[in-house]
Amino acid sequence: MPASSLIQQIQQHIELTDTEVLLLANYFKPHHFKKKSFLLRQGQDCRTMYFVEQGCLRMYFINKKASEQIVQFAIDGWWLSDYFSFMDGTPSEYYIQAIESSEVLIIEKLQFEEMLGKLPKMERYFRIMMQKAVAAAQLRSKLLYEMTKEEFFQHFSTSFPGFMQRVPLYMVASYLGLTPEYVSEIRKKQV
Amino acid sequence: MPASSLIQQIQQHIELTDTEVLLLANYFKPHHFKKKSFLLRQGQDCRTMYFVEQGCLRMYFINKKASEQIVQFAIDGWWLSDYFSFMDGTPSEYYIQAIESSEVLIIEKLQFEEMLGKLPKMERYFRIMMQKAVAAAQLRSKLLYEMTKEEFFQHFSTSFPGFMQRVPLYMVASYLGLTPEYVSEIRKKQV
């Protein structure tokens, strides 16, 4: 069993014995997803959390104009889930799709709770992950308040140059809440 | 010692013995804040988390146009902090101010860590709180994507009618990212 990137990440926050590592490994099921395959569809309950070991996922919904609105990306080392659906057991309004061929660790809600029962120290790891996610949400929110969409785009593309190569521009545009046409205009000025 | 609303909230998620309750009570320091007094100012490190027992706080920053941009409210039973500053120890860019006379429980970062060391089961409580905060952020983000500002305002005011009575309209406007003038226009149409 290779020490997965998840186990490494966990060990950055809590100490694990070898037996605990083995125990943990049972709860996280590795899955391969081909490009364009779906991990979750609108209307299904999101019973799982996804950890991207390698690849890239997007979470999106279909808006009133019947087009795809991306709300979140996840790349190597990131968690992704519809936490509302996950916690309440309500049907999700999102699709989760692989936009690259991806290696993903999956944990089901029931397994998640069982794991936390058997290895309570994992509560700490997830508390820290969630706290970071809240911090990230606060930061993003602040940027949205203080920047124009043009600035927001520039900020994103300079902050994550690598990511820009990795996914089509129109997806980034969608995630940032702007149209491909407008992004095009921004970039024209830019040069 | 009165069973504070915080202890009650914690006990909805984890079991606590009487001695644990007593132990906990040492970590959360009750403070009273008068209307308009500050809990945190821009430039200070946000070393604390705030739990509102009773009252109302706002978190805001000063934007380029030198006006106050509210990013978060907290009322009875809610946690509030600048989690970025709290975790990294970097100076905060926010002000936190009481907009009503408020009863607040305060925990310092060092105490927070010590408490988690002594009562590891509190990790679970905070994991759940943070997870809920992430879910809320996801929901808010979705609403922002799919609604016009007018719809966003209507949605907010029908979702939290009680809150609308409690704080001045221009603060709600700021929080929702719109100008008091525009809110005024919306409400005119409304009637």
Place this chain on the structure above:
DNA sequence: CGCGGGTTTGATGATGCTCAAGCCCGGTGG
């Protein structure tokens, strides 16, 4: 070579902001 996904162009227009002014109303001091 042709197809189709992704990007660009340009014209038009809506959404929501800015600025300046005035109004309303509750509180405070004379």
Place this chain on the structure above:
DNA sequence: CCACCGGGCTTGAGCATCATCAAACCCGCG
């Protein structure tokens, strides 16, 4: 008890930002 003050809300004109729509273009790939 009244006048005034000032915080909060409203009005209206003008304007910037950014979306919409239709069309063309570009280019990698089967």
